[in-house]
Amino acid sequence: MSLEFSITAFARLLALSLVIQTVEAISLTRRQDVRDLWDWTIQRNDLGHASVLVQKLFAFLFKDQIHFINLILRLCAALSLVIAPHAVAAIFLFISTVILLIRWRGAFNGGSDFMTLVTVTGLLIGTCASSFVDLITAWSAAFWYVTIHSVSSYFMSGAVKLLNQHWRRGSALTHFLDGGLYGPLKKQSLFKNPLIAKGASWAFILWEISFPSVLFDVDLAIIYCVVAFIFHLLVFRFFGLNRFVWAWVATFPAILYCAGRL
Amino acid sequence: MASVSAFIIALYLAVLVVALISRGRDFTHPWLFLLRGFFPSWRFFDAPGRQPRLFVRILFEDERWSAWTMFIPRAPFRLRDLFYNAENNLRLVEQTLIDQLSLELQSLSQGEQVEKLVSYALTQRLAHRVARMLASDQKIKAYQFELRLLPGLADDPADHQLLVSPIIKEASDVS
Numbered sequence: 260m261s262l263e264f265s266i267t268a269f270a271r272l273l274a275l276s277l278v279i280q281t282v283e284a285i286s287l288t289r290r291q292d293v294r295d296l297w298d299w300t301i302q303r304n305d306l307g308h309a310s311v312l313v314q315k316l317f318a319f320l321f322k323d324q325i326h327f328i329n330l331i332l333r334l335c336a337a338l339s340l341v342i343a344p345h346a347v348a349a350i351f352l353f354i355s356t357v358i359l360l361i362r363w364r365g366a367f368n369g370g371s372d373f374m375t376l377v378t379v380t381g382l383l384i385g386t387c388a389s390s391f392v393d394l395i396t397a398w399s400a401a402f403w404y405v406t407i408h409s410v411s412s413y414f415m416s417g418a419v420k421l422l423n424q425h426w427r428r429g430s431a432l433t434h435f436l437d438g439g440l441y442g443p444l445k446k447q448s449l450f451k452n453p454l455i456a457k458g459a460s461w462a463f464i465l466w467e468i469s470f471p472s473v474l475f476d477v478d479l480a481i482i483y484c485v486v487a488f489i490f491h492l493l494v495f496r497f498f499g500l501n502r503f504v505w506a507w508v509a510t511f512p513a514i515l516y517c518a519g520r521l
Numbered sequence: 522m523a524s525v526s527a528f529i530i531a532l533y534l535a536v537l538v539v540a541l542i543s544r545g546r547d548f549t550h551p552w553l554f555l556l557r558g559f560f561p562s563w564r565f566f567d568a569p570g571r572q573p574r575l576f577v578r579i580l581f582e583d584e585r586w587s588a589w590t591m592f593i594p595r596a597p598f599r600l601r602d603l604f605y606n607a608e609n610n611l612r613l614v615e616q617t618l619i620d621q622l623s624l625e626l627q628s629l630s631q632g633e634q635v636e637k638l639v640s641y642a643l644t645q646r647l648a649h650r651v652a653r654m655l656a657s658d659q660k661i662k663a664y665q666f667e668l669r670l671l672p673g674l675a676d677d678p679a680d681h682q683l684l685v686s687p688i689i690k691e692a693s694d695v696s
């Protein structure tokens with residue numbers, strides 16, 4: 260893939276991911292049950308160790324109105340990526356992402372927040388470094404940063420399963436699917452069949468641990484990214500993790516750019 | 522050039538293997554906990570061990586206790602959730618809160634009071650909301666919550682009680 264196309268695809272897919280997350284977050288600010296539960300007067304004790312100045316800063320940032328303004332600006336910054344990635348938007352998105360992580364005690368939606376931080380950091384590297392070095396060097400660094408994280412996420416996820424006997428037997432798959440948001444599995448579900456569960460588990464494990472092979476060949480990278488998209492849709496189908504789909508899809512242009520360039 | 526690439530790949534794989542062998546880190550420093558997104562472990566669904574679950578019961582006006590009810594995020598599947606899933610993501614972050622409280626309870630040092638934990642205070646609010654939902658239109662006098670570890674695939678099939686809250690009066694939230 261050409262650098263220009265990769266940057267455009269990366270920025271637009273990241274925009275989609277950020278817009279979905281931010282619109283969800285904006286809708287939650289209007290709910291009384293969310294305000295009652297995630298009350299900053301309780302959560303501020305997480306920052307009990309910090310200086311008074313830092314505590315005051317976050318108390319200010321997490322006032323309802325300021326939090327709402329942050330989200331609106333975040334939405335605008337995310338939408339601006341559709342036109343062109345810019346350093347100002349990237350810096351704001353990075354800071355805003357860190358603030359939101361702290362608001363939700365480190366993560367609202369686990370791994371998808373972490374991958375969002377990775378992609379936003381990639382955006383920050385690409386846009387800011389472009390001011391100091393040529394475009395190719397800046398965005399190559401950005402895409403390698405994102406690619407290493409994305410490839411590692413698949414590899415680590417597969418490797419930890421390979422080391423677990425319940426995953427190797429297939430029983431862990433049924434166990435986790437039963438506990439999923441859209442679970443439990445129906446009695447007639449294919450995944451209740453131990454042979455199918457074992458086969459599916461091994462297919463996932465082998466595919467995940469072999470993911471680093473995408474670094475060697477673009478065609479292979481395309482196939483792995485298509486399978487990854489289907490995989491994330493399946494994870495969404497059973498666990499409701501919609502943000503994971505878009506957070507990881509945003510890394511695919513970086514992977515496809517880096518593939519075969521070692 | 523080829524030897525440099527091979528070295529980089531070998532180094533990268535070595536780092537991955539080291540990360541795999543070393544167990545997941547416990548973020549003991551508050552800032553590391555809040556900013557753990559900078560150090561992702563990428564260990565998804567790694568071990569089907571015990572699952573922490575919140576249980577809530579309510580005391581009705583007529584002094585009758587309800588049965589313990591488990592809080593578990595469940596929802597009917599909708600394709601549109603792929604693009605907007607705020608409600609379910611909120612339920613999932615509530616379960617993350619239960620998971621976090623469970624971790625903190627298991628590493629609580631002697632003399633440390635559970636009531637002082639942020640996770641405990643937030644869980645009490647969650648339990649209150651669940652109690653209200655359970656009560657529906659009925660008036661309640663009080664509620665109580667429990668944290669139990671449900672059996673995973675790895676060990677004995679019994680539930681383990683991790684925490685039982687005091688009885689909390691509905692109006693004042695004071696036990």
